[in-house]
Amino acid sequence: MSLRGRLLIGVISLALIGLLVLNVAIYASLQNFLIGRVDAQMRAGVDEVASALGAPARGPIQRTAFPLGTVAELLGPDGSVVNVKGVDNGFGSATLSVTPVLPKSLPNTDLDVPASPFTVAGSDGMTQFRMTDWREGRFGGQVIVLAVPLTDIQSTLRGLLVSQSLVSIGVVAGTALLAFLIIQVGLQPLRRMGVVAGEIAAGDYSRRVEPATSKTEIGRLGLALNAMLTQIEAAFAERTASERRLRRFIADASHELRTPLTSIRGYSEMLRRGASQSPTDSDLARRRIEEESVRMSALVDDMLLIARLDQGRPLETKAVDLQAIARDAVDDARAVAPQRAITLNASEPVVVSGDDTRLRQVLGNLVRNALVHTPSKTPIEVAVSTEDSVARMSVADHGPGLPPDAAERIFEPFYRADPSRSRDSGGAGLGLSIVSAVVAAHGGRVDVKETSGGGATFEVELPLTSSEPN
Template identity: 30%
Template sequence: MFFFRSIRFRLTLWYLVTLALILLLFSTFIYLTISKRLYAEVDRELLAIAEAVASPTLEPFRRSAPTVLDQILEDFIGPSVANKFVQIADASGKVFSSSTNLQNISLPLDKTSLIISGIGNSTYHTHSNSLRYPIRSITMPIMENGRMVQVVQVGMLLDYTSDILEKLLVIFAVSIPLALIMLWYAGWFLAGRALKPVELITTSARKISAENLGHRLEIINPSDEIGRLAKTFNITLDRLENAFNRTRQFSMDVSHELRTPLTILRGETEVGLRWGGDADELKKILRSNMEEINRMSDIIGDLLELSRAEEGKLVLDPVPVELHELLQDICTKAAPDAREKRIILDLPNAASLHVAGDPARLQQIFLNLIDNAIKYTPCDGKVSLAVDSEPGWAKVSVTDTGPGIPEADLPHIFEQFYRVDKARNRNDGGSGLGLSMVRAFSEAHGGRVEIFSLPGSGCTFTVFLPLSHH
């Protein structure tokens, strides 16, 4: 069953059917063309004989004995008269003279032919008889003073024409099946050659598994359809491998992020259960547990928000938002953390720019960036905010005087749970999802986020948001 459903079989079958139709049409065309030419040659010869018999010079001999007509035929067309017949009738259709070879057969003369002859026109007919081959005949009127006086009929046995056409049919009947058999094998071979790269792709694809996603298909000819298919498949494998790697890394990061608070919860709970203690000590343990529970809840909540944003299902409530005013509110919230490290939080006055956005999500974007900048800026440093615009876009930049980000880390800076300083632990704050949320929420607003950093010279995050026509 698979054999008949295979592409190779179907290609060969369609190839064979197409060629069979072409051969059939071509053979039919050849047969009809040759048949037409042979009949045209017969008709020309019949017309020449009829005109010779109907000529005025032979008028005295047309009522002669059949042998005389035979002699006339032989005189005009040579000795090959055995397959040619002459018959002469009067205006009423009554035959009064014929060649000797018409003794056992006759040339039919119907009323239609007589009527047509009566107006001076000739007609041709092909009719069967007691002989093996049909007879082709012409019926020609002999006119005197515009009136038909006699009718000449000349017939020819179609032995030569029929033999040629029969042989042609035999040739077609034998050669076409043989040609189709050879074409089947040729088509099968060519289809196999054409589909060989597909077999190689299938063999290579079977070797690919979740543990072997680095394997790629060999591209023999990148310019043909199979090569483009293999190239597209390799691109898909690259995306799949990246997705698998991100999923593995995500699972590891989530496990690591949740293991720490769970370990703390378990340890403190075990201490409380084992050693008891006074009420103040138990309250301290419960407060610590509550902090860890809140931390896990924040991580899970952030993950859900990121998931919705990446799937395009993040619910936004866009309203006109004035950016400078929004940043002032955020700076007010971030000021205590900045004062704790004696960091200058600078927000110069700027032109009023409005964007259509969800205030809560926009606040998360900029609060994450400012919080990140304060966190990585050393004491007595500076975090600068700037609001600017370019055609169609509002730009908000957050620049710090921290250590900067190494070039090798820049492509990964927006990945979930990615940390530039691997030595920093989770107790330093943050879930590792802040910058991922910045990018996701910016894109959800139709914007983007860019980063510029030189190691040792701080870094600048710039958020681009579409300007509102407010």
């Protein structure tokens, strides 16, 4: 059963139970009140009844307005009816169509004291009487029975029952209608959420549910669902991007490996077809096979390094002085490109905790990247500094810089900002990917920005260590 149906049934059931309890209470209260009034009337009319049956008066008689059909009987010692009076226009009529059916034993009490009133059936089987009896001293202790018909009370109670039924039906119908409208309005946000959930299930992860507010229960549910959807959308986007990067990595890796393998196969064919008869061709083939093998091994080693770092494998950790690493990298670069102006700005030791070999690889790749991708006489500036418990290394060049869309992908494997460069001069495109992976494994970050005046500046930030190297 739907939530709407359960709520509607619950509200109607609650209304029915409330009305039933209320109606029963009103009916019982009115019944007790009316019967109590009849009982008081019978106790007050004892002298009037006795006088009507022929007893001498004890004083002034207070007349009681007994209802039509009231019966007063004087019973003999053997229980037979000695005298009977009925109310038509006051006591006096002896012809009665309906009389009370007396019990076999009457609960009469002391002399001139009426018994507690009780209800008996009438001779017609439909009318009920409220009766009492007492032993009357003026008749020598004979019993007087007084029975008042409850016809008026029963008529009043039947009218009350009909009124209560009609009112209850109206109240239940109105309650059901009002509850239906309120439930419809209250569940409208849930229906909208269901529609949005269906669209999300169909693949539209950008949809959000409404309402999303902290003021209502459904609104708070909307806030929680929207937060969850945001996380799901981000997770799916990350997974999609990761799958895209993986496919691109596999495609690029296959392409990069195919090139040296094709060269090795070609030179192997040259040797097989007779290059061995020409010493020059034989030397060229063997040299090229060796060079391509070395290149392929280096490429595989780089890919394995990136894979290990992505898996979170721990690196060797010890105190490393970035000033010494930068000095060695600058010296190596000056030896390779003596015509360049390569400067170092590292005034004091900067110690971090990390892998010395991998950090040297980071700075070496950044410097080599500047050497390869800038004109031969373009200056390069290397700097090492500290700021707010962070070690910072930077390599700045004054070359052509990066294209506007390259900064976001520059650290992706096999990406080349200048695709026109050959792999021999530009590398496989793994250098900056290794830089990013190594820096991330050390808990740092790497960024690229435009150099003032033109060019690119790569900045590496690493957490400082409190100890100094020995």
